[in-house]
Amino acid sequence: MNVQRAYQTAMDEIAFSETELHRLQQSLHRASEEQEEFQLTHTIQKNHVLRLLLIAALVLLVAFSAAAAVRFFVPKKLSDELQLNISSLQPVVNLSDAASGSVTTVQKTQYTNGLVITFEAIAKGKCFVENSWQSANGGNVEDESTYAIFTIRSEDGSPFYGNQDGKDFTQPYQAPNFGYNLLLEGYAPNPSALIDHHNIFNYEENNVLYKAYDITDAVPFADKHPYIIINDGMIVSPDIMRIDKDGEFYFDEHYTGIRAMFDLNLNPALADPAKQAEVLERDPLFTYDEIVALFAEEGRSYDNYTPLVFNEVIDEDGTEPATAQ
Amino acid sequence: MEPFTGKDIDQIVEHNAQHMLRAAYAVLHSNSDAQDAVQDAFLILLKKQPTFRDASHEKAWLLRVTINIAKNEAKRKRRFADEPPQETAAPESGEDVLSFVLQLPEPYRIVIHLYYYEGYSIQEIARLLHLPAATVGTRLARGRKQLKTMLEQEDAK
Numbered sequence: 196m197n198v199q200r201a202y203q204t205a206m207d208e209i210a211f212s213e214t215e216l217h218r219l220q221q222s223l224h225r226a227s228e229e230q231e232e233f234q235l236t237h238t239i240q241k242n243h244v245l246r247l248l249l250i251a252a253l254v255l256l257v258a259f260s261a262a263a264a265v266r267f268f269v270p271k272k273l274s275d276e277l278q279l280n281i282s283s284l285q286p287v288v289n290l291s292d293a294a295s296g297s298v299t300t301v302q303k304t305q306y307t308n309g310l311v312i313t314f315e316a317i318a319k320g321k322c323f324v325e326n327s328w329q330s331a332n333g334g335n336v337e338d339e340s341t342y343a344i345f346t347i348r349s350e351d352g353s354p355f356y357g358n359q360d361g362k363d364f365t366q367p368y369q370a371p372n373f374g375y376n377l378l379l380e381g382y383a384p385n386p387s388a389l390i391d392h393h394n395i396f397n398y399e400e401n402n403v404l405y406k407a408y409d410i411t412d413a414v415p416f417a418d419k420h421p422y423i424i425i426n427d428g429m430i431v432s433p434d435i436m437r438i439d440k441d442g443e444f445y446f447d448e449h450y451t452g453i454r455a456m457f458d459l460n461l462n463p464a465l466a467d468p469a470k471q472a473e474v475l476e477r478d479p480l481f482t483y484d485e486i487v488a489l490f491a492e493e494g495r496s497y498d499n500y501t502p503l504v505f506n507e508v509i510d511e512d513g514t515e516p517a518t519a520q
Numbered sequence: 521m522e523p524f525t526g527k528d529i530d531q532i533v534e535h536n537a538q539h540m541l542r543a544a545y546a547v548l549h550s551n552s553d554a555q556d557a558v559q560d561a562f563l564i565l566l567k568k569q570p571t572f573r574d575a576s577h578e579k580a581w582l583l584r585v586t587i588n589i590a591k592n593e594a595k596r597k598r599r600f601a602d603e604p605p606q607e608t609a610a611p612e613s614g615e616d617v618l619s620f621v622l623q624l625p626e627p628y629r630i631v632i633h634l635y636y637y638e639g640y641s642i643q644e645i646a647r648l649l650h651l652p653a654a655t656v657g658t659r660l661a662r663g664r665k666q667l668k669t670m671l672e673q674e675d676a677k
Contacts, residue, residue: 227529
């Protein structure tokens with residue numbers, strides 16, 4: 196039996212009837228008309244309110260200009276300086292959370308392929324500004340998950356998505372994917388062990404692309420020196436990422452795609468051996484045959500792939516993986 | 521930006537509604553809930569009035585919004601339901617395959633649907649769902665493995 200064809204045939208029977216489709220169109224016409232009426236009324240009211248506000252602002256400006264002039268010469272408070280350090284995160288993170296220590300700032304930058312990639316901070320999902328990440332990505336940011344936040348800029352300042360409001364990222368054929376992988380010191384690179392079931396969130400403002408990568412499963416490994424890799428390939432594999440004799444990761448010299456590697460620099464006190472074991476005991480990831488078959492289906496070759504799995508620990512000489520105990 | 525005209529709305533519905541319904545059905549297992557998700561997705565479209573590069577961009581955007589609405593609805597139902605959700609019987613043709621796909625964990629069946637029904641590649645699904653491509657590949661591989669096991673067990677009966 197051809198599974199794909201059987202699935203397609205069965206799914207084809209899930210359909211709107213002609214009547215249902217017509218009803219849907221009618222209800223959308225009504226909604227569109229109501230929305231136009233609302234916008235028209237709202238614009239008239241808004242213009243009226245704006246005029247009143249402008250007059251009030253002018254009166255206030257005249258009344259307090261002397262006091263305002265004095266205030267400009269008052270030295271900045273410490274809290275203001277702290278806010279300046281995290282101002283680059285203003286569009287995506289609540290500054291009050293950052294000031295209270297719920298957001299750990301990192302601010303390390305790397306340059307690759309005409310891009311400036313800055314690892315800005317680590318933050319819980321609950322610290323995110325709702326109107327940015329969540330409206331742009333469908334509201335799936337998890338409050339208790341931990342995210343590594345990056346800003347990515349083009350060196351020439353050009354936008355990444357260039358759409359009408361910078362908030363739509365569903366463009367499957369253009370901008371780089373900016374995939375990510377997490378690596379642990381002493382462990383061989385693995386396709387997806389620590390990022391399975393995790394999302395990437397996007398937000399673009401003023402040609403700066405903000406990315407939030409879920410690193411929740413890396414946190415329990417805080418004592419294992421986790422790194423985050425940003426690349427435009429599908430999977431971190433030996434043809435992209437190599438390990439030297441000291442166990443240090445580095446990008447293969449022949450790999451020319453987007454590449455940036457940052458030390459997550461997590462507090463070792465966050466290490467959790469029980470959770471580490473839980474992650475290690477997950478289902479096996481790709482086998483070599485599975486990944487080759489997947490690539491072949493898409494007309495791509497993956498000849499250089501060497502099957503390395505997460506629970507393989509690099510031997511002391513730093514070259515050959517051995518199974519973890 | 522010009523608001524959508526009645527003609528635009530009709531065309532967008534005609535081109536995309538059935539695809540959106542099937543994607544929502546893959547998440548919700550219920551035709552009526554899936555229809556509601558599609559309607560909500562179109563309402564978001566009217567509210568945001570996005571500009572699309574081409575028809576494939578429009579479809580990808582609508583699929584993503586529909587899937588998100590369906591996932592949120594499924595989550596809401598799980599949170600408030602005392603009993604597990606009642607699943608609608610699958611149609612008769614290809615019944616086994618569809619019903620088995622619908623038994624897979626939600627993340628697997630969304631990826632399987634987009635890959636097998638809509639014909640997106642792993643990279644395209646990754647961009648559409650905002651997931652790492654490696655995760656999409658893993659879900660696809662695991663979903664297929666589970667599906668194969670279920671079909672083999674069915675054959676053995």
